[in-house]
Amino acid sequence: MMRRRTTLLASCTALALALGATACGGGPVAAGGGGKSLSGQTITVAGVWSGSEQKNFQKVLDAFTEKTGAKTQFVSTGDNVSTVVGSKIEGGNAPDVVMVPQVGVLQQFAKKGWLKPLSKTTEQSVDTNYASVWKKYGSVDDTFYGLYFKAAHKSTVWYSPDALAQAGVKPPTTYDAMLKAGHTVSDSGLAAFSVAGQDGWTLTDWFENIYLSQAGPEKYDALAAHKLKWTDPTVVKALTTLGKLFKDKQLIAGGQKEALNTDFPGSVEKVFGPKPEAGMVYEGDFVAGVAKDQFGKKIGQDANFFPFPAVDGGKAPVVSGGDAAVVLKEGKNQKAAMTFLEYLATPEASAVWAEAGGFLSPNKKLDLASYGDDITRETAKSLIAAGDSVRFDMSDQAPAAFGGTKGAGEWKVLQDFLRDPSDPKGTAAELENAAAKAYQG
Structure with missing residues (x-):
């Protein structure tokens, strides 16, 4: 889209x-x-x-x-x-x-x-x-x-090579290692991640990569078709994993409040703009276009990516x-x-x-x-x-009322979760309520 x-x-x-x-x-x-x-x-x-x-x-x-x-x-x-x-x-x-x-x-x-x-x-x-x-x-x-x-x-994590080099960090291959590397980057003076919480679709992409790696492709397909309810334990587990990042103010540029006021181009600017605030930003291959065209970065030299890392021993996802x-x-x-x-x-x-x-x-x-x-x-x-x-992107497979509407459905529920990630089980129930209405419609 x-x-x-x-x-x-x-x-x-x-x-x-x-x-x-x-x-x-x-x-x-x-x-x-x-x-x-x-x-x-x-x-x-x-x-x-x-x-x-x-x-x-x-x-x-x-x-x-x-x-x-x-x-x-x-x-x-x-x-x-x-x-x-x-x-x-x-x-x-x-x-x-x-x-x-x-x-x-x-x-x-x-x-x-x-x-x-x-x-x-x-x-x-x-x-x-x-x-x-x-x-x-x-x-x-x-x-x-x-x-x-x-x-x-849509399984690429983009980073500033200078930021990671100054922190002495190499691109990680597991989700936990990525969070650990994020703390090292943060200790060196920059936040680890810029998160575009104002655009709910970026949050669905975060969830989908974690869920695909952690729960596997069969569960992913079932959830995408709503043959598996969003209250399933695998969903709660993925939300808990995502919540590790969301609740850690040291990892997110400006904390949750600022993330909720940051759109996608703004999230790229926080890493590759004239006044960097973070070392990494997750989103698809199209991040490179913003970094190059809007901020003059040379791809491969000033901006690079590593594959979204594997979660809990699963395979690295490709969404x-x-x-x-x-x-x-x-x-x-x-x-x-x-x-x-x-x-x-x-x-x-x-x-x-x-x-x-x-x-x-x-x-x-x-x-x-x-x-x-x-x-x-x-x-x-x-x-x-x-x-x-x-x-394929799970939210793009869903009815628009659930997976593609600003201020509603999955977008809104995950924005609320970014604001307060303390109750993954409650968030899963909210997602199921929204999905049930949309898939019936």
């Missing part, structure tokens, strides 16, 4: 070569409609992207035009993609393709009967080039509707999100739209945006050399290496 989108602009070297290679390359698209066979057709693509993300996606659209002759038009929907797309369908002006930013929205579109199943060519590309988890999240009732083109890695391309039944150019998705499933398409920056691909066949810097390459490598252990 847009609330989580901040682009990492990397170098754009060899982009012209990449476009040339895409334009004359082979692969599924050539079979499905290469050689300018789509000349005269226009594909309308809707999505939440704006700014640099829209600019870089346009390079992918331009490469497709060069390859097939089809013209493209991008329509930015803003955050509420489901409402905008629904209105366009009702008005007889449906886009051909929608880039869907949430699993829950994809499922909603499918259940409303808005989507066409994707072509066998696209499905074969995904079966060959993606971990099966990506097809799972793109499918509803065993029908494949959504091709995940752009991914986010992800992403944008899936779907084809609408009401679109006017369905054949060309299907060809476009066949193109998006190729590593050639991913390479165009990878070289432009601010992009991660779940496509295993994309050459890591396509990425513009070593840190992005490491992030992408970690995402690919996780394979089927990747789990």
